[in-house]
Amino acid sequence: MTLHCQKIGHGLPPILRSATADLLTIHGPLLFDWAARHGSPLNLVWPDALQENLAALKGVLTDCRVEHAIYYGAKVNKSPGLMQAALSAGAGLDVSSLYELRDARLLGAEGVRLVATGPAKTGAFHQELIDCNALISVDPPGRLEDLIHGLPADVGPQPILLRLRPRNQSKSRFGMPADAVVHCLARLAGESRLRFDGLNFHLSGYLWETRVAALSEAADLIAEARRMGFSPRMIDIGGGLPIQYVDRARYEAHLAAQAPEDYRNGKIPDSFYPYGSNLSAADWLHRLLEAEMSQGRSVAGYLAREGLTLAMEPGRALADQAAITVFLISRVKALGPDSHVIFVEGSSFSACETWFASEFLVDPILVPATRPAAQSPPIRAYLAGHSCLDEDVLSNRWLSFPIAPHAGDLLVYANTGGYQMDLLENEFHRHAMPARLCVVKDAEGHPILVPDTIGEV
Structure with missing residues (x-):
């Protein structure tokens, strides 16, 4: 209301x-x-609000018959109550630091309930992620070597994702271009201690259309990985699902009417978060899954045909x-x-x-x-x-x-x-x-x- x-x-x-x-x-x-x-x-x-938001996203994924893994982006809020609510409702946790990981483990999260998609991982963070067999996103190729050198000789297969930098994010410092991903796959071919589980990306902005374009690039790399003998099971699209803070019509009217004198410093900011989004997170996700990728296939159809899990790490969208x-x-x-x-x-x-x-x-x-x-x-x-x-x-x-x-x-x-x-x-x-x-x-x-x-x- x-x-x-x-x-x-x-x-x-x-x-x-x-x-x-x-x-x-x-x-x-x-x-x-x-x-x-x-x-x-x-x-x-x-905490119950997070569970309501999670249920809404899961409902869309289930209706579209998409296998999925949702991880709450713990960096969005350091509340243990929200982390526990996510775990209790069947979600995992995306941890971006050693300290978030330790809190997650104290709450009972291990293994497949944990993913680390962030780019800034210290050696100690890597080691504790390995200790609990969490899913680790790797970026850039040098971090793959660091990870390999830190693996114990007798460790079981450590699951990893390779972080793609899509072409429409060419100015971002995060992720790897497609050729670097292929280079990493070649390096993984002889390393039995690591298991390539798939690709992930995290895009700036809140457009579902840019995620569809990135998924098309990821699909080409998934096909290449299979030709190389790998069995990827997942594409992780990160976060960036919009939420609605204020009524859209009011928001647009405000932006249209504002003037420098409406601010004490006489300056209208150059950019704002889209507080009056026209889509809820669930509506956004539904549009993404119904969107056409290639050859008339929807995103949902592609994922089902290829046997892939769609993973994501909503932050604001779950804390809405x-x-x-x-x-x-x-x-x-x-x-x-x-x-x-x-x-x-x-x-x-x-x-x-x-x-x-x-x-x-x-x-x-x-x-x-x-x-x-x-x-x-x-x-x-x-x-x-x-x-x-x-x-x-x-x-x-x-x-x-x-x-x-x-x-x-x-x-x-x-x-x-x-x-x-x-x-x-x-x-x-x-x-x-x-x-x-x-x-x-x-x-x-x-x-x-x-x-x-x-x-x-």
Whole structure:
């Protein structure tokens, strides 16, 4: 559902699932209690939302009769609750560091439940991946040699993928061109300790059409690998499935109407994440599977005929609607007759896309601590973090509030589960790291908090 937060003009209220909307309305007093007990900002996580998203993707794959392996991209959020939810629902985990791997193993993931697709693998990371027989993506060819040299003499077949750099990603530093993939296959021909399981790629952008083109390139290499005597079983398309933060029509209207004066610094960012996507992740996946590859075959038909598993590592798409971040307003300062700055308590907000010269185009929701005694005039304001730096802002975009915020009110950013909660977190000014807790229901169906730690999930 869409909760129409207190905004005027070309606002961008977030799309909310019902559990989140209920917390902000029916159970609103809980937010103040939780913020008082656990501090600001407060990150709240709904593991069941991830399982709903996973079920939607699995439903599309099953309907299209595609063998599949879905791995939750753990780098998107360091919540153990979300990792455990993925494992409990039958997904695996894509780990991008030694530390993510160790957490995954503490949660019980081993072998086929683990894949490491990222390009930055240390020797220690490789060794622990080998120890649990995880699926390892190799890039570039030199890393193949490193992996071979690190293999014990008596190790069983270690499964690997070779990371392809498709032609439409020629400027990327990740992946290998087709000729380098063939070179690696020739090197693998005499190495019995490694098992070539297939190819993977991870593309920039969110177009299913570019994935179809990359799949066509991968299909040629799969055929070449079989001619060379290999038995590949998988093509892994990475992530990049879109999600819908805000209503598409509102989003497009906002982009069309925005002007430099809508930003405190007078600059419209050059690019934005597609917050108002016209496709859900499930719709995107359905279009991909129905798309034609070659000779009239759909992607789904090709995979079925070749006996291949389609693997993927969604991050945001599985964390969609799985978290919110709650800020306590510490003060509101007038900058002029029609402009204010709202200061929020706690460490800098990772959803602050301003660190990347962009903007988080989702409006925060104002939750007043008390009902206003009288209707106040609307104000416009931008949001600032707690530090002594002028550029430490949560939003350069001027936000309109029909009811003036006050110290003690809450501002809630919705849908912060995807990269928005911990990418830039730090203890600057010695503030404690934000608390992260899971929201579950008690026996009577009321929301309660449980620790988001490995020992509790």
